[in-house]
Amino acid sequence: MSTETGTDMGMGMGTRMDTGTRMGTAADQGTSASTSASASTSTGTSASTSTGTSTSASASTSTGTSGGRSAGAGSSITLGEVEIIRVVEWEGAFGPARRIVPEAGIETWQADEELLAPHFWEPEGDQWIGALQTWVLRSGGRTVLVDTNVGNGRERPSMPMFHHRNTDFLGQLAAAGVRPEDVDVVVNTHLHADHVGWNTVGQGPGTWVPAFPNATYLMPAADHAHFDPANGRALRPDDVALFEDSVAPVVAAGQAVLWEGEHRIDENLVLEAAPGHTPGSSVLRLASRGERAVFVGDLLHSPVQIAHPSHNSCFCEDGAGAAATRHRILGRAADERELVVPAHFGGPGAFEVRREAGTFAVRNWAAYGV
Secondary structure, eight states: OOOOOOOOOOOOOOOOEEOOOOEEEGGGGGTTOOOOSSOEEEOSSSOEEEEESOBOOOOOOOOOOSOSBOOOSOEEEEETTEEEEEEEEEEEEEEEHHHHSTTSOHHHHHHTHHHHTTTTEETTTTEEEEEEEEEEEEETTEEEEEOOBSOSSOOOTTOGGGTTOOOOHHHHHHHTTOOGGGOOEEEOSSOSTTBTGGGEEEOSTTOEEESSTTOEEEEEHHHHHHHOGGGOOOOOHHHHHHIIIIIHHHHHTTOEEEEEEEEEOSSSEEEEEOOSSSTTOEEEEEEETTEEEEEEETTOSSTHHHHOTTOOOTTOSSHHHHHHHHHHHHHHHHHHTOEEEESSOOTTOOEEEEEETTEEEEEEEEOOOO
16 A cells, blocks of 8 residues: 555554454454575675575564554464464554545445444545554464564655654564564565565664564565666655665665565465556465465455455556456455455454355454454
8 A cells, every 4th residue: 555645643552362263253343343495696786586486584593643543462363383463553544435445436335334334434434444564474483574564754745644653563563572583584565655664764864774684575576676766667756765765775785585476485375476556566375284364465455345356446556457366366265265364454354255246255254353
């Protein structure tokens, strides 16, 4: 997601809760609702480029503005041998719902009100409810972060809610049992501002260093090329800034792997290209002991897109490509009973999907507390 809605954002913190279970029924929503194994070549910017199927391995050795709901320090479920910890940095009203998913008219939102309210839509003000959150995976003895939100102290003048934020996200990670030095892998599903911000931390004016000193950062090569100002593409000033403060410092530190096609992290986790939202958008698939999940990044911004997968968010850069990818990923998730984990769903956070009348519907919501 990348935005210019101008809505102010806030955040809060809560306490850790382990649910111990995976799913609730759809009706519950109303109340709870690297070292690369394949050949690598140097990009010339301290990043290795991984093509095809590869395996990554790395050595492991003041809250802000008001307006959002309080967020849990960490709640977890376990699929197979992988623990999934949800760390919600912020959750609340983000902007007009029909601006976020402009192809869905008011009649669509109203028809789905039972599904959408209160966790995903505020009908009275027509506000889209979203979250900034990171998913922490403990897999194969390593700690993997999926997306890193907005970050502190960023220059994002055209995105007021992201501009000069000051939050205790690293403290929230610590409350969930994760110190910066414990992180082995950081996955950026794509390179929009709210998925890369905590890649780095400030170290003096204009100086940024990787926030996770022992981690390998997995970034889609297509997005790196798309957002790199050196490639001569016309970019918004905020996109230039996010590349310079949240992407380039990781590359310069030699901690980035720019991957293409498919990239295997370990026996349980594999990244796959899923273009459309951005050229390099990706999904992370989990399969362990017969249980499955797919972390879909910004493939979905609202449950309204489950029954209407052709409806894109206003942030999708290739609408036709995003819609095709959404159909494909939801179809596979329905057929293989994958838990679908979008980047910005509040409330229960994730869901199982089923096919229904030529489209899709929620089978069950995840058992994360709300």
